[in-house]
Amino acid sequence: MGNFLTWVVWLVAAAACLGTGLRVVTASNPFASALSLIGNLASLAVLYLLASGEFVAAAQVLVYAGAVMVMFLFVIAYLGGRADAPWAGGTRLIQVSAVVAAVSLLAVTLVAVGLEAGDQLSKEADVTRSFGSPAGIGELFLTDQLLAFEITSIVLLVAAIGGVVLGMRSRAEQEADRPRAAP
Amino acid sequence: MVFGGWLCLLAPLAGFLAITLAGTRISRNQAGVLSTASVFAGFAGAVIAFVDALGRSPDDRSELTTAWTWLTAGDFKAGVELLVDPLSLVMMLVVTGIGGLIVLYSNGYMAGEDEERRYFAYMAFFVFSMLLLVEAGNLLLLLVGWGLVGLASYLLIGFYHERPSAVLAAKKAFIMNALGDAVMALAFFLTIAKVGSLDFAPVFDAASSGALSDTVVTLIALGLLGGAVAKSAQIPLHTWLPDAMEGPTPVSALIHAATMVTAGVYLICRTHPVFEAAPDVQHLAALLGLATLLVAGVVALVQWDIKRVIAYSTMSQIGYMFLGAGVGAYGFAMFHLVTHAFFKALLFLTAGIVIHHLSGEQDIRKMGGLRRELPITHATFLIGTLALVAIPPFAGFWSKDAILASALASGGALGWVLYIGGLIGTFLTGLYALRLYFYVFRGEPRHAEHAAEDHGEAPPTMIVPALVLALGSTVVGFLAIPGVWEPFEDWLAPVVEPLVTPSATEEWLTSLVAVSFGTVGGYLAWRAFRAGREIVADGAVRRALEHKLWFDELYDALFSRPAQALAVRLRDDVEQPVVQRGLDEIAEGTLDASAVMGRAQSGLLRTYALTFAVSVSILTLVFLVVR
Amino acid sequence: MSGPDIPWYLAVASILFTIGVAGVLLRRSPLIVLLSLEIMLNAANLAFVGFSRLHGEMDGQVFALSVMAVAAAEVCVGLGLIVAMARRRLDLDVDAFTELKG
Numbered sequence: 001m002g003n004f005l006t007w008v009v010w011l012v013a014a015a016a017c018l019g020t021g022l023r024v025v026t027a028s029n030p031f032a033s034a035l036s037l038i039g040n041l042a043s044l045a046v047l048y049l050l051a052s053g054e055f056v057a058a059a060q061v062l063v064y065a066g067a068v069m070v071m072f073l074f075v076i077a078y079l080g081g082r083a084d085a086p087w088a089g090g091t092r093l094i095q096v097s098a099v100v101a102a103v104s105l106l107a108v109t110l111v112a113v114g115l116e117a118g119d120q121l122s123k124e125a126d127v128t129r130s131f132g133s134p135a136g137i138g139e140l141f142l143t144d145q146l147l148a149f150e151i152t153s154i155v156l157l158v159a160a161i162g163g164v165v166l167g168m169r170s171r172a173e174q175e176a177d178r179p180r181a182a183p
Numbered sequence: 184m185v186f187g188g189w190l191c192l193l194a195p196l197a198g199f200l201a202i203t204l205a206g207t208r209i210s211r212n213q214a215g216v217l218s219t220a221s222v223f224a225g226f227a228g229a230v231i232a233f234v235d236a237l238g239r240s241p242d243d244r245s246e247l248t249t250a251w252t253w254l255t256a257g258d259f260k261a262g263v264e265l266l267v268d269p270l271s272l273v274m275m276l277v278v279t280g281i282g283g284l285i286v287l288y289s290n291g292y293m294a295g296e297d298e299e300r301r302y303f304a305y306m307a308f309f310v311f312s313m314l315l316l317v318e319a320g321n322l323l324l325l326l327v328g329w330g331l332v333g334l335a336s337y338l339l340i341g342f343y344h345e346r347p348s349a350v351l352a353a354k355k356a357f358i359m360n361a362l363g364d365a366v367m368a369l370a371f372f373l374t375i376a377k378v379g380s381l382d383f384a385p386v387f388d389a390a391s392s393g394a395l396s397d398t399v400v401t402l403i404a405l406g407l408l409g410g411a412v413a414k415s416a417q418i419p420l421h422t423w424l425p426d427a428m429e430g431p432t433p434v435s436a437l438i439h440a441a442t443m444v445t446a447g448v449y450l451i452c453r454t455h456p457v458f459e460a461a462p463d464v465q466h467l468a469a470l471l472g473l474a475t476l477l478v479a480g481v482v483a484l485v486q487w488d489i490k491r492v493i494a495y496s497t498m499s500q501i502g503y504m505f506l507g508a509g510v511g512a513y514g515f516a517m518f519h520l521v522t523h524a525f526f527k528a529l530l531f532l533t534a535g536i537v538i539h540h541l542s543g544e545q546d547i548r549k550m551g552g553l554r555r556e557l558p559i560t561h562a563t564f565l566i567g568t569l570a571l572v573a574i575p576p577f578a579g580f581w582s583k584d585a586i587l588a589s590a591l592a593s594g595g596a597l598g599w600v601l602y603i604g605g606l607i608g609t610f611l612t613g614l615y616a617l618r619l620y621f622y623v624f625r626g627e628p629r630h631a632e633h634a635a636e637d638h639g640e641a642p643p644t645m646i647v648p649a650l651v652l653a654l655g656s657t658v659v660g661f662l663a664i665p666g667v668w669e670p671f672e673d674w675l676a677p678v679v680e681p682l683v684t685p686s687a688t689e690e691w692l693t694s695l696v697a698v699s700f701g702t703v704g705g706y707l708a709w710r711a712f713r714a715g716r717e718i719v720a721d722g723a724v725r726r727a728l729e730h731k732l733w734f735d736e737l738y739d740a741l742f743s744r745p746a747q748a749l750a751v752r753l754r755d756d757v758e759q760p761v762v763q764r765g766l767d768e769i770a771e772g773t774l775d776a777s778a779v780m781g782r783a784q785s786g787l788l789r790t791y792a793l794t795f796a797v798s799v800s801i802l803t804l805v806f807l808v809v810r
Numbered sequence: 811m812s813g814p815d816i817p818w819y820l821a822v823a824s825i826l827f828t829i830g831v832a833g834v835l836l837r838r839s840p841l842i843v844l845l846s847l848e849i850m851l852n853a854a855n856l857a858f859v860g861f862s863r864l865h866g867e868m869d870g871q872v873f874a875l876s877v878m879a880v881a882a883a884e885v886c887v888g889l890g891l892i893v894a895m896a897r898r899r900l901d902l903d904v905d906a907f908t909e910l911k912g
């Protein structure tokens with residue numbers, strides 16, 4: 001029974017994941033795309049849970065869906081009508097080759113994994129209950145993966161600075177904003 | 184002796200370097216003084232060496248010293264060697280002594296010219312090169328000096344480099360000399376191959392001992408003769424000398440009368456064992472000398488340029504020297520070289536005074552009556568002319584007749600041919616020399632009134648050397664009074680043993696005949712001048728002579744035109760279509776290729792992204808396959 | 811482990827990744843391109859987590875967290891760019907920026 005339930009949950013989550021993914025890519029309304037992405041993130045969180053990645057799943061929902069997507073929605077709201085994204089344009093060639101590229105990428109990936117991994121992918125390791133727990137992740141972050149941890153924090157800092165710089169208004173714009181003194 | 188030799192060689196070099204390096208920081212006068220001083224310092228060195236040599240016994244007068252080993256290749260070695268022996272001492276004294284006088288003269292002659300410093304630097308350089316040639320202790324160093332002298336000649340002939348005719352003349356001289364150099368180099372290659380060394384002693388021993396086959400020796404001798412002929416402007420490589428008169432007059436005096444052109448005679452005398460081992464070549468040298476002295480003599484009869492007459496005269500007199508060396512009378516050939524240096528330089532210098540006085544006029548038809556205007560110059564020129572025609576007691580008499588007597592003494596058909604030819608040459612000399620004298624100095628003045636600069640005689644820097652040379656032309660001859668006192672012959676004998684020695688009777692008899700021939704020639708010239716007509720009447724003969732027997736035209740057709748045609752053909756058929764077009768095609772092809780490649784840079788972001796995606800697929804596949 | 815084996819996770823990740831690639835290559839609006847990029851990143855995260863479960867090592871999950879952080883940073887900068895473009899009244903069309911042409 002448990003196995004059957006797991007399978008059902010997994011299939012629903014996977015279908016939702018792929019479906020919302022498709023929606024993101026094909027929608028004309030940017031709001032629809034953004035909301036689809038939120039759905040995508042949610043279904044991915046479910047999949048993570050099924051793969052014993054509890055902390056990752058939680059972080060996904062909190063950070064990704066909670067913070068990043070909200071940022072996206074803010075910008076889309078700010079842009080208003082200009083954010084509309086119809087499907088027009090691009091040469092036929094580009095379109096066709098894009099599809100071809102994507103499909104080939106898929107094929108190659110599947111074939112690669114299937115061929116190479118073969119047997120190696122069937123034997124999962126046995127894991128304890130603490131697998132995927134915050135404690136375990138934290139321990140790894142502060143011991144073996146300390147470098148990644150630090151570098152990631154620096155990247156975030158730089159991105160924050162970059163965001164500020166990009167958001168700064170130029171001199172001319174500042175002049176234009178200030179109310180002009182009486183001549 | 185060695186010290187004197189080094190001082191003699193290096194002083195002019197030091198002068199040249201000093202003037203060159205100082206550049207415009209010294210004044211023109213200073214450059215002239217520096218040049219003169221360096222050459223006279225060289226003369227001092229030569230005198231020191233000479234005095235030292237005099238103090239030794241005749242067998243002890245050769246010294247060979249090596250500065251360092253310059254070249255080693257396998258078994259072949261060549262060092263920077265200096266040879267100071269009687270033969271080289273003679274040349275050293277002549278080159279630095281007469282050279283010094285001429286450089287002194289140049290201070291006056293070239294005053295006010297542009298680029299004087301360059302001139303004086305080149306003159307010092309020339310003296311150094313000539314000394315290197317004569318003091319060389321092996322054939323390789325001699326070749327170096329030979330080449331450098333040719334370079335100095337080129338630089339000085341083309342001194343007035345804005346004049347196209349001067350530039351052409353310089354090129355002509357250099358190319359003909361280069362031909363001689365090449366032939367000589369070939370002879371040296373053969374020498375190295377067969378003898379293994381270029382030092383004098385091994386080469387001469389190999390030549391005279393019969394160790395080399397006849398063919399080899401003949402070839403080597405021919406190569407040497409070729410070089411000598413080119414440098415000394417003998418037929419057939421003589422056409423450059425008259426054109427070389429484009430250079431300043433002191434240059435003509437020093438290089439093309441007294442020293443450089445006599446290098447060929449020196450070479451033959453120095454390498455006489457090789458020539459003696461190849462008698463055919465030696466006789467060829469004599470015959471070439473004979474041909475040259477006759478041809479030059481007749482062509483001189485129709486020349487109107489004062490310097491050209493003297494140039495042809497030089498060619499002719501060197502013919503005498505070749506004649507002398509060709510019969511083996513090396514001592515007399517060298518003696519004639521010495522006396523000739525004196526009176527020919529004198530003639531050129533006085534001609535220079537005349538030209539200077541007439542503000543650059545060189546056409547003798549526009550001269551005349553200068554006897555009254557330039558009395559001292561006239562006297563010295565007359566002395567020079569008489570020396571040239573070999574009138575006693577002047578120097579030419581003693582030297583030229585000695586050569587003729589040697590020709591007679593060598594006997595055989597060749598000896599008689601040379602003797603008769605030489606006598607005819609004497610007659611011709613009298614003709615053209617006196618013709619020149621009369622045209623320039625006697626009769627009524629024909630020069631334009633305004634042409635004469637009104638400062639009377641020339642300045643001291645120009646007159647004093649002329650006077651010294653005139654004195655020399657009078658007195659030097661006494662170094663070889665046949666049968667009575669022959670110090671010159673004795674001086675050279677240990678180094679260059681003559682093949683023939685005419686008896687005193689033969690010499691005095693020859694002198695008598697020769698003087699009469701010369702006097703007759705002079706008299707005929709005077710008669711023609713008085714009658715106001717030319718010696719050679721108009722007609723085919725005159726035309727032939729005016730065209731210098733069409734040697735220039737012949738060489739032009741044989742060598743110059745074909746070479747140019749070949750060059751044009753090569754340019755049109757090889758260079759242009761193959762090389763030039765090839766390069767153009769490569770360039771165009773590259774541009775086309777890059778244009779094609781450029782289309783990949785569409786500027787569209789998505790194209791780049793597509794490229795990424797495709798590459799990743801391919802790489803994954805590769806990864807698959809390789810793993 | 812109950813439920814599907816790891817290869818299933820990987821298959822989903824691959825398909826999701828391809829969908830993301832197609833989105834990047836086909837859409838002209840920079841916003842949608844960014845969203846597609848997010849999809850790609852998430853697909854990679856799924857693969858990481860799956861492999862982590864396979865090997866029993868938590869390194870994969872750690873790396874997935876790092877990827878999430880970097881994705882956040884990248885979105886921040888990307889959106890900043892888009893806002894700057896909008897402020898300068900530029901056309902929000904990736905095909906319009908052809909300064910690299912030639």
